Amino acid sequence: MNAVATTFSVLESAAMDTALRAALQGPRGANPLVGAVILNADGEQVAVGYHRGAGTAHAEADAILEARKAGIELRGTTMVVTLEPCNHVGRTGPCAQAIIAAGITRVIYAVDDPHDPAAGGARTLRSAGITVESGLAAADALELNREWFDAVASKRPFVTLHIAQTLDSRIAAVDGTSQWISSPESLADNHSLRGLIDAILVGTGTVLIDNPRLTARDPEGGLSGRQPLRAVMGRREVPQDAAVRGTDGRFLHLATRDPREALSMLFEEGVRHVMVEGGSSILSTFLAAGLVDELIVYLAPTLLGSGTPALNDLGITTLSQAQHWMWDEAGGGSVRTLGNDLRLHLRPTRPATTQENSLPGSEAAEYVSGGH
């Protein structure tokens, strides 16, 4: 917000394009996609970095690391980054300090950190004598993380919806059997996602019918190191012997049918990224409320013709009201092959957040640590 009107060079614009493209390699979730490029005095791109998700190096630190690996002198270079460098000591250390320590003398970023603007890294960088400019490709950078900015502004977790369905969009056969519609490769992908998120959410119906454990497991069935909170949403009781309760205390019953209320409860618990896994009612509830930031569909090349449809009601009565989604290239691409399945990755097409002042500040700095 301290930026003055600045004209950026063609080389700086090109570097920001590189940074935006690099950012897309990261996964969506608790943290935004961020890319960073280091330019030498001639304006050449000498290093590129991006953020690989909560708990890993931020894009700025990643670019600095890449430059050091290549033996590049950082003193006097310019860093071009898609988001204001952070100022927080999270799991990975503050980027502002890393930039100062590296001897970088100029920083160009696209958009402000939407958390507490007054505590952003720009001020720290300027105090250290670094030239800081912002606003280059701001619209693209906001669009890049549109859903994440929305989630931060709404003080709710980022919501990933997960559907494992047949080609005719069934998630279970008539008799309720659903294990497994997806290929082993899709199941492994889902379990690796479970190890990255803060919470997994299902409906009470799923607990009563399938009695899932909802733990993150490796292909051999062993528990992964990091386990999501296991949340069950709905008014019905969760049986005392339900597998989802586990023994580690990381279980939560959200006694509500309102998805906004459920997300508030999860946010209060420190959850910044939740994956909604089903069944039909909870998937439909979140979609109908426009509360889905990312949609992952494992599409098996099978047909059932009957059984439980993935979705059961979005309040839509005519085609012009259909929900439109866009293919999402982030985090591995929009269409991937996983064994026999296709993994489809989409994001909503709701209007882009374009006004900086629609992003209220927050005392928290959750994206630094992914909520932990």
Added chain:
Amino acid sequence: MNAVATTFSVLESAAMDTALRAALQGPRGANPLVGAVILNADGEQVAVGYHRGAGTAHAEADAILEARKAGIELRGTTMVVTLEPCNHVGRTGPCAQAIIAAGITRVIYAVDDPHDPAAGGARTLRSAGITVESGLAAADALELNREWFDAVASKRPFVTLHIAQTLDSRIAAVDGTSQWISSPESLADNHSLRGLIDAILVGTGTVLIDNPRLTARDPEGGLSGRQPLRAVMGRREVPQDAAVRGTDGRFLHLATRDPREALSMLFEEGVRHVMVEGGSSILSTFLAAGLVDELIVYLAPTLLGSGTPALNDLGITTLSQAQHWMWDEAGGGSVRTLGNDLRLHLRPTRPATTQENSLPGSEAAEYVSGGH
């Protein structure tokens, strides 16, 4: 069937692999996928050809044309082809004569023409003094066209099923609106397919609800040069003013609900490739009967949550009975982008036809001309 046990060289096997891969570039339908490779005296692959669908040059003629374009001397060369060369004067002339005329002195093919074996091209080639051997990669060549061999053996048309659906497999909203679920690019693709097939088939329900014309049209809405027969299946009357009747006489009402009977009727009319377009009942009927040779799904990145499901009953009650399909690389690939849509291309996983004697001969030679 006159082949004796033959040992083929590594170069000949490699040429057959090339021919099999080339064949996959063609579209499935009334004619089989066929690839052909010409080897010079040193066993080098000097030309490759494949069949691009009914009405276009056969693979052998295509390879000869490619060789001539490259100025290659054909006298004394060997042709390696995935199917016995034809002996019929169809739309494109008999391949056996073209091979003889070119001065090719040896032909290696994978599998016999399943029509009238006694009338196959092998005999004609041998009569002309050409060395003819068969059986190289026969299992692969049968698998390549498994569904087509089945259709020929059953004296029924090759069946392509077409579904234009949302991500949640709806083909219409609650109020019946369905125009258009697919992108303009998918609609154009569908219309170009209509120009290649012999007949298009819908149920009476679709006629009564949507009143479609079922003509093949170019993107400007003009009629394409070649129009499929417009067939409507079901016991209900087709209204006298239904658009599908048209004025060109190329309309047929099949007053049956039995898909086998419908295919017999179409075969009698000379139809060798039919595309089934919907609605749910007719799609489900053909799938449940195992009478679908090729599945094309236009998948729009939209959600409806309710409305008409693509399929309504396949007689499946538990997951282990699910129909399994395989991704089909033929004719442009298994997954393509068409505007916003994905175009998915699949074939059934029913057991391969491996026995020649399961393919009764037929007096007809329909695949040469695509039924016209």
